[in-house]
Amino acid sequence: MSRLNTDTVSAIVILAASGVFFWATFDIEKMDYRSLGAEVWPRVVLILLFALTFAYLFQSLKQGPDKKSEGGGVIGWIGRYQNALWCYGLFAAFLLTLDYLGMLIGGVLFVFLTLTALGERTLRALALHAAVSIISVGFMWSVFTYGIKVILPQGEIFSAW
Amino acid sequence: MMWENFTEALYTVFQLKTLLLMFLGTGAGLIAGAIPGFTIAMAVILTLPFTFSMPPLQGLATMIGVFVGGLSGGLMSGILTGIPGTPSSIATTFDGFTMARAGKPGLALGLGVWSSFFGGLISAVALVLLAPLLADLGLEFGPWDYFSLVLFALTITASLAGENMLKGLIAGAVGLLVRTIGEDDINGIARLNFGMDSLEAGFQFLPVLIGLFAFGQLLSDVKDRVRARQPLMKDTGKAVKVEHLQAIKTIFRSWVNLLRSSFIGIFVGVLPAAGGSISNILAYDQAKKASKTPEKFGTGTPDGIIAPESANNATAGGALMILMALGIPGDVVAAVMLGALLIHDVVPSPSFITDNAELAYGIFIAFFIAHPMMIMLQAVCLRGFLLVTRVPMYTLAAVILAYCAIGVFALENSTHDLWTVLIFGVVGYAMRVLKFPIAPMILGVVLGNMAELNLARAYATASDMTMFVSWFVLRPWSAFFLLLGAFSIGFPWYQKAYGKKKWTLAYIPLMAIALALPMFFMQGTVRTIVAAALLVWAAYALWKRHSGGWKLEVADDRFAEMKE
Numbered sequence: 164m165s166r167l168n169t170d171t172v173s174a175i176v177i178l179a180a181s182g183v184f185f186w187a188t189f190d191i192e193k194m195d196y197r198s199l200g201a202e203v204w205p206r207v208v209l210i211l212l213f214a215l216t217f218a219y220l221f222q223s224l225k226q227g228p229d230k231k232s233e234g235g236g237v238i239g240w241i242g243r244y245q246n247a248l249w250c251y252g253l254f255a256a257f258l259l260t261l262d263y264l265g266m267l268i269g270g271v272l273f274v275f276l277t278l279t280a281l282g283e284r285t286l287r288a289l290a291l292h293a294a295v296s297i298i299s300v301g302f303m304w305s306v307f308t309y310g311i312k313v314i315l316p317q318g319e320i321f322s323a324w
Numbered sequence: 325m326m327w328e329n330f331t332e333a334l335y336t337v338f339q340l341k342t343l344l345l346m347f348l349g350t351g352a353g354l355i356a357g358a359i360p361g362f363t364i365a366m367a368v369i370l371t372l373p374f375t376f377s378m379p380p381l382q383g384l385a386t387m388i389g390v391f392v393g394g395l396s397g398g399l400m401s402g403i404l405t406g407i408p409g410t411p412s413s414i415a416t417t418f419d420g421f422t423m424a425r426a427g428k429p430g431l432a433l434g435l436g437v438w439s440s441f442f443g444g445l446i447s448a449v450a451l452v453l454l455a456p457l458l459a460d461l462g463l464e465f466g467p468w469d470y471f472s473l474v475l476f477a478l479t480i481t482a483s484l485a486g487e488n489m490l491k492g493l494i495a496g497a498v499g500l501l502v503r504t505i506g507e508d509d510i511n512g513i514a515r516l517n518f519g520m521d522s523l524e525a526g527f528q529f530l531p532v533l534i535g536l537f538a539f540g541q542l543l544s545d546v547k548d549r550v551r552a553r554q555p556l557m558k559d560t561g562k563a564v565k566v567e568h569l570q571a572i573k574t575i576f577r578s579w580v581n582l583l584r585s586s587f588i589g590i591f592v593g594v595l596p597a598a599g600g601s602i603s604n605i606l607a608y609d610q611a612k613k614a615s616k617t618p619e620k621f622g623t624g625t626p627d628g629i630i631a632p633e634s635a636n637n638a639t640a641g642g643a644l645m646i647l648m649a650l651g652i653p654g655d656v657v658a659a660v661m662l663g664a665l666l667i668h669d670v671v672p673s674p675s676f677i678t679d680n681a682e683l684a685y686g687i688f689i690a691f692f693i694a695h696p697m698m699i700m701l702q703a704v705c706l707r708g709f710l711l712v713t714r715v716p717m718y719t720l721a722a723v724i725l726a727y728c729a730i731g732v733f734a735l736e737n738s739t740h741d742l743w744t745v746l747i748f749g750v751v752g753y754a755m756r757v758l759k760f761p762i763a764p765m766i767l768g769v770v771l772g773n774m775a776e777l778n779l780a781r782a783y784a785t786a787s788d789m790t791m792f793v794s795w796f797v798l799r800p801w802s803a804f805f806l807l808l809g810a811f812s813i814g815f816p817w818y819q820k821a822y823g824k825k826k827w828t829l830a831y832i833p834l835m836a837i838a839l840a841l842p843m844f845f846m847q848g849t850v851r852t853i854v855a856a857a858l859l860v861w862a863a864y865a866l867w868k869r870h871s872g873g874w875k876l877e878v879a880d881d882r883f884a885e886m887k888e
Binding site for chain 1: 729
């Protein structure tokens, strides 16, 4: 494992994913008439991807292990990417609760929680985050709802009112 | 008919609502351009949802305003603080910031603003004159030629990723693969959906783009916890009075530099995926080489501001030219424009200018008038724009993510698109962390359909398999693009070995010879003359280098600057 570097791991992941996609091309329906089959182009792209990724894999194996390891194991990794993880987690939560909270309440909560997760957590900062989230999402929601006439998800809570 | 279309377009663009929207767009572009880490492409992507409900020309005019504003916004922060707002203004800081620190911030800003203006106008003229000619050329293209053109676009994009070319090519192939998911456009057959109903329609282009570009970029900007909480720029400069008259006089005295840099910008814009970030450095480098006082570059010389700023704005015209004439986006911003056109069921192709003349003329006019708007806004609201850079990045990131969600939902009223943004947001961020370039993947997603459609058309047109395969090299345009693609693959090695290995001395002349050969088989006498000229030049260059004993020239710093 110590021989592996980040590029090698990336190459292996791409190769594995390409393998899954190539396998899936055999499930594509064949046509009887003379036309370029729906499976041809994806296979051409996947063969190209295989060739390029193999070259990338060999190139990465020649490099040897990563020179500087940031260390810290899983906890160190989480620490390094915590801001991104917060954003993804909160965005996923926002999408999962969209049917219940709707775009307005969900959006305000998402912005408030993201600001609080990424920024400071003093009382003054929390008040500022609340104001920023209500004003910004409220403004955008109004522009899209009343200006552009887009029907944004209302959410069960909002419709109950 | 032409005059009628022109007046119709003029009428639409000069409607109060359109002008107001363009004004807002230009202002938004100036603000976005002034914020380091906030690219022009991101600003144009974020404008897109607002334009869904607008008529096509109104929407595009607004986006052009953002584009032009963004190109010029980067210079304000670059000159006043030394931190360029966008990669398109990197070279501007070399002399702009130095001049500002030497006590002439007003002149530095004036030179920047007016060079942007004149560069933009020159490229607007080129756009009007050359786009129809290029479109006429495009009418000669058959499916083989188009397929090879897409291949060339992908290889040159990957090669511009420098040392990461292999990663760039992989990213381009992944982009092509992403586009194959869902129903096949030619036969309507479901593919690669892994039994999931939600994937039957595939991934919409814009949510993929927003995920890859905006989501991924924002998270990269807030990666560092401490920096994310600090204002983007603490010192945004004191009140500065822009010296307009002095700047215009100085620019007119350097008209050769202005013209040369603008043409470099247009040329770079025409190349697929090569944007203002490259043209500003190339133009600076050429201005320095051509100058009688190259030692003054970097010390606050006006030519060092005129060259990059006129070039980066001229790039926009080049990018729009290739988009309107051939349907190939010149850079990521043009790719978003292409998305905007497709939303309105307008497909750019060689017949675009004749079929959608009103829209085409409207784009020309909007591009033209966005420049005076930019000048007016910069003159009046300079300090206001810079105030935005005092906002901490994490605040901008959270608000923009919410805005992305609302905007993407508005596209098709579908939560599937929001999940697409999240998935490709993860992919985009991972690519940035692993140092995979994003632009080739975006181009792959944008051009994937075009490649497949033309491959299918070529297959259907060919009488047998031999003809289908051989015409890729036997048709002059196809051979021309394939050769260009092959040489663009070799370009990173050329860059690396330039000044060190003897083979680099023969690389460009050999490329000229290779490209001249298919040109001899093209229609018309002009191309034959150009081909002959290329051959003569290549032969002369090879003879000169041979008689000089293949002596290596000292490598200059142009590629080092480009890599930075």
